[in-house]
Amino acid sequence: MHVGQRVSCLVLQADTTNGEARLSLRTGPDPFQAFADRAAVGQGLRGRITGVRPFGVIVEVADGIQGVVHRSELLPPDVNPSEAAFPPGTVLAVVVTAVDRRRRTVSLSRRQAQAG
Template structure:
């Protein structure tokens, strides 16, 4: 596909150039694709190629983990999104749905200090450990070296997705938005 040009679509271009970052735009989810969601905006023209002038990339859908965009939105659903930028190649408004939701990370980081014992659920296995959901919208990494008991070479040998685990928060990094966890550091009486 070639770039959408101002000469070919002056009405679209004029509309998109007037949008300001942070502006809230409303519309209807027009299509869900593996790479993101198209939104038919209430204001503005039709798009010459895509099912909507607005586009929400996968990372901008939600603060929470999900496998498919259809877990967050559905075709025909009304949405209000924050305008991020004008994509001049595709001639579309890049949008964020998650910007309209409170970010759970700062609240978690303020409330949960290192050393706190939490109950969680394994959400994903990776070669170097597992991700554990420790609060709504918050996951932390339990590295293989932090598993309790005998050394573990592969997470599949110790846990499965969905397993409950008790962990200690060892660190939170506000800039990188990460939470480090340990089972080894859980006090013996709480294991």
């Protein structure tokens, strides 16, 4: 790809206040929407840790689809997440607690995965 090249894209989100748009070069099916179609609240998944933040752990649950295990949903609950406790690349069992199509977010629980 180079500057000035014409491309086809999909508009994912538009912000008329700031004059910004979120675009996707993918012209096929939206992977997030495909995931949302097949994911169900309460469904168990296995995913790989891709990051650790003060609010929780980021887990890739499908190709290109990441969700967040909030710190209240970790074991023990409200533990301060660290890469020492949750090394990137580690595979975790998680449960889907919410899928927000509008915000394109996936919420996950480690606690519920261990309980069930």
